[in-house]
Amino acid sequence: MIRLLIVDDHPIVRDGLRGVFGAVPDFEVVGEAADGAAAVELADRADVVLMDLRMPGVGGVEAIARLRETRPDVRVLVLTTFDSDSDVLPAIEAGATGYLLKDAPREELVRAVRAAHRGESVLSPAVAGRLMASVRRPSDQTLSPRERQVLALVAGGATNRDAARELFVSEATVKTHLLHIYDKLGVRDRASAVAEAYRRGLLA
Amino acid sequence: MIRLLIVDDHPIVRDGLRGVFGAVPDFEVVGEAADGAAAVELADRADVVLMDLRMPGVGGVEAIARLRETRPDVRVLVLTTFDSDSDVLPAIEAGATGYLLKDAPREELVRAVRAAHRGESVLSPAVAGRLMASVRRPSDQTLSPRERQVLALVAGGATNRDAARELFVSEATVKTHLLHIYDKLGVRDRASAVAEAYRRGLLA
DNA sequence: CCGGGCATCGACCGATCGGTGGATGCCGGG
DNA sequence: CCCGGCATCCACCGATCGGTCGATGCCCGG
Numbered sequence: 321m322i323r324l325l326i327v328d329d330h331p332i333v334r335d336g337l338r339g340v341f342g343a344v345p346d347f348e349v350v351g352e353a354a355d356g357a358a359a360v361e362l363a364d365r366a367d368v369v370l371m372d373l374r375m376p377g378v379g380g381v382e383a384i385a386r387l388r389e390t391r392p393d394v395r396v397l398v399l400t401t402f403d404s405d406s407d408v409l410p411a412i413e414a415g416a417t418g419y420l421l422k423d424a425p426r427e428e429l430v431r432a433v434r435a436a437h438r439g440e441s442v443l444s445p446a447v448a449g450r451l452m453a454s455v456r457r458p459s460d461q462t463l464s465p466r467e468r469q470v471l472a473l474v475a476g477g478a479t480n481r482d483a484a485r486e487l488f489v490s491e492a493t494v495k496t497h498l499l500h501i502y503d504k505l506g507v508r509d510r511a512s513a514v515a516e517a518y519r520r521g522l523l524a
Numbered sequence: 525m526i527r528l529l530i531v532d533d534h535p536i537v538r539d540g541l542r543g544v545f546g547a548v549p550d551f552e553v554v555g556e557a558a559d560g561a562a563a564v565e566l567a568d569r570a571d572v573v574l575m576d577l578r579m580p581g582v583g584g585v586e587a588i589a590r591l592r593e594t595r596p597d598v599r600v601l602v603l604t605t606f607d608s609d610s611d612v613l614p615a616i617e618a619g620a621t622g623y624l625l626k627d628a629p630r631e632e633l634v635r636a637v638r639a640a641h642r643g644e645s646v647l648s649p650a651v652a653g654r655l656m657a658s659v660r661r662p663s664d665q666t667l668s669p670r671e672r673q674v675l676a677l678v679a680g681g682a683t684n685r686d687a688a689r690e691l692f693v694s695e696a697t698v699k700t701h702l703l704h705i706y707d708k709l710g711v712r713d714r715a716s717a718v719a720e721a722y723r724r725g726l727l728a
Numbered sequence: 729c730c731g732g733g734c735a736t737c738g739a740c741c742g743a744t745c746g747g748t749g750g751a752t753g754c755c756g757g758g
Numbered sequence: 759c760c761c762g763g764c765a766t767c768c769a770c771c772g773a774t775c776g777g778t779c780g781a782t783g784c785c786c787g788g
Binding site: 329330331332333334335336337338339340401422423424425426429474475476477479507508509510511512513514515518523 | 533534535536537538539540541542543544605626627628629630633678679680681683711712713714715716717718719722727
């Protein structure tokens with residue numbers, strides 16, 4: 321018997337998951353939560369937690385990190401709509417056992433939860449692809465922390481001079497960072513760099 | 525008896541909706557579809573269609589428009605995660621009877637479908653608020669179609685000259701549009717205009 | 729120990745952008 | 759009928775940006 325905790329802010333999604341796993345004999349849904357805080361409260365009853373990431377209040381990533389401390393034996397399976405870098409990596413760093421997309425068929429879900437319960441890592445093909453790509457070429461397309469800072473400031477309306485002051489570096493440095501950003505994103509100016517970053521989920 | 529068609533690309537969400545309405549006596553779920561094309565096919569069996577907007581292939585807005593032509597008596601209720609202007613307005617223009625967010629409680633969903641079946645318009649409070657705001661001040665914050673075109677080109681890396689050529693207008697016109705855009709978005713350059721547009725859901 | 733990524737800085741230049749202050753015509757609502 | 763928004767265009771200017779040469783130091787991994 322695998323005891324399951326369902327965490328999602330949408331009642332309909334919770335219903336759907338409850339329906340899927342309620343129909344399988346050796347699963348038992350022991351609770352539901354609509355945000356990260358409630359999830360941490362209820363986790364001690366469960367073997368596996370199905371966790372959405374985008375939720376009001378305490379988000380999924382933070383909830384995972386807290387669970388790692390309080391209940392390290394509970395497996396957390398991330399189940400979400402997006403497969404952008406910005407979501408996958410923090411979730412895995414925080415200690416998620418697996419990462420699935422919501423458009424996965426029901427059987428894949430059940431299989432994934434079984435695997436997670438055994439302690440195996442589970443990744444959607446789409447997610448796995450992204451992860452491989454970012455591991456294989458840490459230089460290409462992956463912005464360094466500093467570059468992300470610069471890009472965020474530019475997206476907020478900062479000129480090169482503004483960003484330089486903000487980061488306590490010279491304007492020349494900001495320009496160099498931006499040129500590297502253009503390279504990595506395959507664009508030629510700040511406006512389209514910001515656009516590309518949003519498309520890739522690098523900016524909130 | 526209200527006959528219902530469920531359209532969503534996520535199996536789990538479809539399960540959840542099926543569960544919610546299967547439990548209510550006078551509802552009957554007569555079909556499911558995972559994209560807009562399948563939805564149009566199956567619509568003639570239904571009184572009300574519950575429609576997601578973001579789907580692979582034929583999206584929700586286009587599906588609504590097609591249904592208006594082929595089956596004008598079918599009520600379409602949009603049920604989606606996002607409440608950004610870019611989603612709400614096109615959907616309503618296309619002929620949606622109502623617009624709900626997925627985080628709505630089950631009872632509200634049932635009430636909304638009943639209302640839609642009677643031909644009443646239904647809007648989530650959050651959606652209604654946005655709509656009111658955009659109707660009350662059509663100048664503030666709402667970009668004109670031409671301005672959106674310009675902004676999209678800029679986000680794609682176009683210089684003013686590029687955009688001018690693309691739109692068959694002079695560079696001066698593009699600059700004027702951009703100045704108006706800055707005004708409406710409360711920013712001072714193209715990069716932050718693009719960022720703000722993404723935050724507000726004005727750009728895909 | 730050396731290559732490579734990261735972060736830092738400098739100088740120069742042309743291209744582009746943003747700001748200002750205009751102008752015209754069209755259209756739709758009060 | 760006139761106001762206001764939309765879309766179009768012009769000229770001028772300084773500020774900023776983007777591109778291209780560089781250069782240094784740090785740290786990690788092979």
